[in-house]
Amino acid sequence: MSRVLRILTDRYGVFRTWPSFVRVAAWAFVWTLVISAVLAPSLPRYTDRAHSPDDPPSNVRYVGPISRSDFAGFLPPEHDDDSFTVAWIGGSEVKLNTVSVPGAVENRIDTVGGRPLLIDSYNVIAPRLIDMLRAVDTAIDHDADAIVMALNPAWVHSEWSMRDWTNLDVSNAGLLFERPATASWGALLTSPADVAWRISRALIPLVEVQSRLNERADDESDRLDLVETPDTPAPADTGDPRLPTDPSTFWITQAYGPERVEDDDVRVRTLMEGIGPGREEARFFIDAIVDRLDDADVPVFMYTTIFDPDSLADPAFDAAARDVEAFWASVAADVDDPLIEIEPRSMSRDFDSAGLFIDHVHMNNAQPFGEVLVERLCAQWTRTNPNWSCT
């Protein structure tokens, strides 16, 4: 190495003067940009994400990440002025495997106000409030014509964590700093590494396409592997009730004892009622989301995640569900923007929803709920603009 340096300095005059250092640094920067731009495959798109196809098929575009190591964030396509684009925001209750609530709606509406309906679904598994704030921000930035949001019971209590998709800290790095109210959360949650990643993604296309490169690298490493990658081992059952295999059960056991996890209705009800302190942070971020939606100036329909009527038949579960509904009703009471409509009541109480669920909130058939939502959404959209009609 020292010989190479000696040749460079003695024979070629590199690094003999400060300007030479600067020129080398400038060349390194330029080469980095040029090489990465030439080598990088095309930038990531929502179609890269392997969401399960809907059954029955729909044309909903699923724009959320499916991996926590995908730092591209929500990737809605460019807004098309000739279409009526709806941003549908939510968690697994919106889309799980082949069952899709936006898909059920999309299959029932062709046009809104003469424009073909397009639905971009901003769904991730188990989102939290800050994750959804980022989804709202992206949807508004992409000029969504209307927004629909499923309100998750998990958001009512803050102890379930404020965000679950930490990779969105990179894709929407500056969001929490945009308003003074959330700036301190931004300082707490955004690390210098997130900002450095964001900058390097913006500057270096090879870094921006990391999700695609990772896929290729995975395939290549599989090809080169001498032995098959072993499956992730299932969590070991220790037999000790204080050491359950999943985190939520662990915290319930810590807070209330193991008897609360024996029955699934009781376990989920306990989670809905919350573990630990109050819901001030949850309300804070809901207000931040509503504030952002208020600025969007488009029709917004927010509905409480619907519950399985079988679960609601359990009086204790029903009481927990009513507590959640009361929370959303209190949020709705404080919203005075006529463009924002909040349905705090679980709509499964008002239509025949028996047999549609596989558990408390996830459905095996979203079609009947789709019909209910079509009626509500078309009513709201046509009320917003009398020239619009749903066909």
Added chain:
Amino acid sequence: MRAVDPHEPELELYVKSPIRTHLAEAAVGLAIALLLLWVAIAAVSDVPFVYQGL
């Protein structure tokens, strides 16, 4: 640029031909860029490491 030292005959080479110095600087910049990109790609890669007993 620094004044040429008559006791360092090699210096005359690049003083007389600054283009060679610039080409060498560009080549060094290229090497650094390749290293940087290697680090960047490795940093964002999430290929799982599986110990294969080798």
